[in-house]
Amino acid sequence: MKTTIKSQPHDSAFYHALTRKMVIIMVLVSFTPLLLISGLILEQYNRSYREKVHAHLGELVEKHCQNIDGFLTEHLNLLRFLVNSHPFEQFRDETFLEIKLAQLQLQFHGVFEDLGVVDDQGVQIDYAGPFKLMQANYKNADWFKKAIISPYFISDVFLGLRALPHFIIAVRQEYKGRVWILRATVDFRAFNTLVENLRIGETGFAFILNKAEEFQTKPPLGFFTEKDHYALFLNDTATEKQRVKIFEKKNAAGKENLYVGAFLKNGDWLLIYQQNTADAYRDLNHARKVALLIILIGGIVIITTAIWIARRMVARIASADREKNMMNKQVIETGKLAAIGELAAGIAHEINNPVAIMMEKAGWIQDLLEEEDLKDCQNLTEFQNSLEEIRNQARRCKVITHKLLSFARKTDSRPQPVQLNDLLEEVVGLSEQRAKYAGVSFHKKFFANLSTIEASPTEMQQVFLNLINNALDAMDNKGGSIEISTRQHKDHVTVAVADTGPGMPAANLEKIFQPFFTTKPVGKGTGLGLAICYGIIKKIGGHIEVESEIGKGTTFYLHFPVEKTVQPENIQQIQGE
């Protein structure tokens, strides 16, 4: 029973599940390493690229700081040189101051806006420049307070008396016990341009903050100030030591920015370079997009291939299962036949003994009747007839059992020379009873000197029994005839089994040799009979054909190659001798 269940064909759901499993496994197996490796590489690349960008920007900012510091120092030194190289009296001469300013402006493209001499009371006692600031009092100005207590000073940017952004470079000097200050105003625009020079990409720019978080240069238009972020630089004491600090943070607009900060002017000012990360890592993002695209395309290819391979494999498996299933059925059918054969042999033997006794007993009564004086017995003839009939029926039993026995003998499936005429005779003998009840008569047209073929007698019996049974089924109770004929050809013999049944439509003819195709009612046919016949005949190198006409009947032609050692010519020669 188990084998029958096992050999049953799987339904489509099973194969779908199998396909799905295979696809999942293949996709997982291919994707896991792909994703792991690409993720790892991407992460590594990401990190190193960021490091590179950070290092580059850090260096750039540092250099820029140095530039700005250099700019400030250079201008400071100029003033110091000016102060040191001329006596105070000369500075009192307004013309001298104007000449010096003109010289400086010429030399430095108008970086210096004006020059002024301020006494220790904060009064500008001398002035050269475009503004009317003679006698201006700086006593309360922040810069003055700081400048008067240190040898030199650079102020933050402020509006001052002139109401324009500028900053001051001041150098303190002593003259006759009193200090005085040479003050120069640096044009804000010139300085701003210097800082603004640091522009990278579309969103990268630099600006300077003082410690009070006031802009010392003009940030570009449409710029969000993020004082909180800048405070991070200002509050971080480590920044001063490190000089350059870099971090990434989201701004108020939700965009992630890269901030690079470095102190300059002895830690008074903070140069901040700010750039949108998307802009800063443009190349990285591009590479990432390309990698993702490759992974996506690769993934699609992998999935498509996996589905394709899985479908093909499952189709193969399904066809192999079908074949195996058919083979199993065939084995079972053959096994059944062998079992029937053994059973038949057993029954035949067991029956023959009692039949023999019955026959002998009847014979003995006949013997005894001859001895008796039964002239007056009216029923003597009846007795004798009955006894003879018993003996006749016993002989009939013998014929039947011997047919069964000869069938049982041929359960061996090894190929051996088979004389089809004899085999057909036996098969017809076995089917005769059924044919009689179905009202079907057999007509045999056998070629006398038919060559033997190399085949298994059991399988040949199976083939012809199948064909005859099919023919009988087709003519079911309506009666008709089955003509079985054999013909000899040069290298093959042909057996034709023709019935006078209803015939088959052409559509069915194409399918009759396919396994599980049946036109019989459910439970009656397995749909394997003809498929098995086909398999058996193919196996021994023959082929089977079918012709059918609706209303006239169906004919099966079976062609078998003749046994190679004995050719029909030889047979005729032997018989001729």
Next chain:
Amino acid sequence: MANVNVLLVDDETTFVNVMEKRLKKRQVHVVTAFSGPEALQKLAENSTIEVVILDVKMPLMDGIETLSRIKKEHPLVEVIMLTAHATVESAIDGMKLGAFDYLMKPCEVEELIEKAETAAQQKRAQEEKIIEARMREITLRRA
């Protein structure tokens, strides 16, 4: 009718009994046995037995084995195999071992007698040949 000495061997007692009666009615001298060993014993006791009718399928010692024993111990006694199991193989085996012929159950008593007679004739002919040969040997020796 015939004057043949027959040993009928079969494990089917009813069959043996009725056949014995039918054969005796036809002037056949019948001795019966119901198994292989019994048949060998009867043969040893009775040297007049010419033909053994032997069933192939019997318990203990089957017909083929009995046949080989008979042929070994009594080479001139002819054996006709009687079988319900009409396998060509067992018949061929029997013939190879020296059985004279084989019959299939159920069989006609006349057919059986006919075969037994033929077998007996062959046995007698062979015996004559042996006697002739011996005589020739003796005369040659004397000469």
